[in-house]
Amino acid sequence: MTETTLDARGLSCPLPVLKANRALRTMPEGARLRVLTTDRASITDFQVFCRETGHALVAFTDQNGIYAFTIKRRTESPNTPQAKRS
Numbered sequence: 001m002t003e004t005t006l007d008a009r010g011l012s013c014p015l016p017v018l019k020a021n022r023a024l025r026t027m028p029e030g031a032r033l034r035v036l037t038t039d040r041a042s043i044t045d046f047q048v049f050c051r052e053t054g055h056a057l058v059a060f061t062d063q064n065g066i067y068a069f070t071i072k073r074r075t076e077s078p079n080t081p082q083a084k085r086s
Contacts, residue, residue: 003032009066013041017049020071024055029075032058037067046071
């Protein structure tokens with residue numbers, strides 16, 4: 001499976017997480033998103049984001065202040081309630 005890269009370098013909290021969330025919503029289940037950031041707060045932000053949303057944080061690297069997060073989009077459970085349609 002291919003990996004999509006989101007360049008969020010230069011953006012401050014909460015923008016990298018918000019942009020990643022928006023990107024993940026458009027991706028198929030199980031797809032991987034690689035997010036590049038320079039905001040040190042994003043280290044904690046992405047850990048919390050993945051824990052609370054069910055996405056998997058599968059990799060993290062720090063190379064000279066550029067943080068790279070690889071996130072695997074969660075798989076929707078058949079028991080996940082769907083929004084009601086009117």
